[in-house]
Amino acid sequence: MSRRADPAARAPRALLLPAALGVLLLIGPLVALLIRAPWGDLPSILAGGTVLPALGLSLGTAAISAGLCVVLGVPLAVVLAGADGWPAPARRLARALVTTPLVLPPVVGGIALLLLLGRVGLIGEPLYRGFGVTIPFTTAAVVIAQTFVGLPFLVLGVEGALRGVDARQQAAAAVLGAGAWTRFARVTLPLAAPGVAAGAVLAFARALGEFGATITFAGSLPAATQTLPVAAYLALNSDPAAAIAISVVLVLVSLGVLVALRDRWLRGIAG
């Protein structure tokens, strides 16, 4: 990128020290994890029967959750971004509500999901009594918990991208006779695509690492609801080396996925 060579874009020297400390805080724990990882035992731990099903479950559920986040989050972001006509308090409240899962302790999020979708929950009870459907302790519950915590990342990312879209393009499309749906599909969406991709990657990453809401709402059953973070937490109790090994797998997998997606979908976007 030619930007790097531009002296006008160089960061002030005073920022270097805090930036370096920030890097240390972000990278230091990972380095410690990698140094202390029982590399020699890694193959036997991976083959131990706990890790691979948990890894497959984590990747599968996180991918579905990221997809759900796109399906639900893009329309939500479009509505929010077009909410300029709403009264200011309503707009602020809507935005605050959407971002609530970001600040809610995930365990509390899990309890809230139980209160709504649990067997004696607001919606869960009629579902159970009427159709015999129970959601907790199922893989669906894992996906719901992950979507719950991942959705704000997608909505915020897409909404930010939409705000950068030039309103005149929309206006021009309208003048040329495009209806609301055509404007959305042919103008808005292509322009917001980078934000959608970035938001989906963040939502996927958040879903992959999700623990608190999952263990509370979905429980922990191998091959059904026991995701990799849950397996790591349980292993910590009996075999810390195994927990570190599982964490290394999680770090490597998420790094690999993020790098791969970034290369394929996000080339040239956001630096």
Added chain:
Amino acid sequence: MSRRPSLVPVAAATLVLLAGCAQGGSGAASSSPTPSASPSLSGSITVDAAASLNEVFPELATEFQQRHPGTRVVFSFGGSSTLAAQIVSGAPVDVFAAASTKTMRTVQDAQRTAADPVVIARNRLEIAVPKGDPGKVTGLADFADAAKTIVVCDETVPCGAAAQQVFSLGKIAAKPDSYEPDVTAVLTKVRTGEADAGLVYVTDVVAAGDQVQGIPFAESDRAITDYPIAALTDSKNASLAQAWVDFVVAEGGPDLEAAGFLAP
């Protein structure tokens, strides 16, 4: 407690000395006639304790602090295994009370215990069902019923190891829907009505009040959990740490038994 933080330990210690004679009056609530607080006891200690002790220990601490003014006992409750891992990793803790001798053993093996652990109580598993027993659970045999929603602790924590033990004693092919990370998580699932039954400790059923019902079962007699306590080598206040251990060992019995624990 409005006890001041550690900024004033010296002043507090002085107060203890001054108040030493007059203390009989304030200490009268505790039936012990010999309040003779050792003058060296002051400051605060951190006690890591198994989650199931989180009702009894604060009660005992109130009594202990009344008897030794100027002292403060701070608790960190959690899963025994997690706490043990933190202690072994160097967490600044003065006393550890675990929900199993095996967990305490990991702390002993790391040379962190200042003296041999003493067992202060024992606990027994019990079946917990939501109020009204909606899943019509009557005994341990129901844990093999795939149609019922069953939760137990994961094998990696003491309550899960005990659960596996009673299943094998009862020759029951249990089909849990979830292996939870600690006994509190099991209780939460039963309390909220999400599970038809879970295996928890008798003390958890007592603590949950009328939100859950307990169903005793015979096999639990042969899978009793011990609760050892020990002062730790890293303590910066070894005399207070040991005084707390001695106090719990000597006088914790009635409170522990009221909470559902068995005598050691």
